[in-house]
Amino acid sequence: MPDDRAAILVDVDGTLVDTNWFHTVAWWRAFQDIGEDVAMSSIHRLIGMGSDQLVRRVIGRESDEASVAHSKRYEPFKDEIKAFPGAADLLGELARRGARVVLATSSDEEDLDRLREAIGAEDAIDEVVSNGDVKRSKPAPDIFEAALKKFDLDPQRTMVVGDTTWDVEAAGKLDLEVVCVLTGGSTRAQLDQAGAVAVYEDVAQLRDRLDASPLGKLLD
Structure with a gap:
């Protein structure tokens, strides 16, 4: 099914x-x-x-x-390595609301295992795509395109959460909307100019404001 x-x-x-x-x-x-x-x-x-x-x-x-x-x-x-406060809570709440949660990372498998351990939200994660799934790295769209194809996702019902202009640029090539956080070092102005549909201080704030966020509206 x-x-x-x-x-x-x-x-x-x-x-x-x-x-x-x-x-x-x-x-x-x-x-x-x-x-x-x-x-x-x-x-x-x-x-x-x-x-x-x-x-x-x-x-x-x-x-x-x-x-x-x-x-x-x-x-x-x-x-x-430590997860940002609220990282596991955000993924858990997305899953609770019925989202298919996919980690999309340029990390290799060895590093990814350590990152997932730091996040501590295994029950919330449905799928993962990593650098082994792609030929080109961001700002090429390959990592997000691989997720769409590998897991048969509907682009019209898919959004991205990221932290850099490279995330926004890569996703934009597939017409995917991106919600950003400021914890990667990009400024709000840079992310807005790149085309992010919303920008939050961090994943904890995004979790707190999820109802009114583009993610919350997608999952309504």
């Missing part, structure tokens, strides 16, 4: 889990390791974009060496 529930595709890093600054510092140190002196601010504004595209934007060329160095530099932060 087809599953005709409305679907919510939820980004993980910077949205549910407080990792964007860890990634920023890890990339900054990684670029130093390969002899590239770059400003941390130039890295932070690109967090949420796929690693391959971030490297090209920052140093103007591809570098597998940079990606390997980032993985090494990010490793010590993994024991400090």
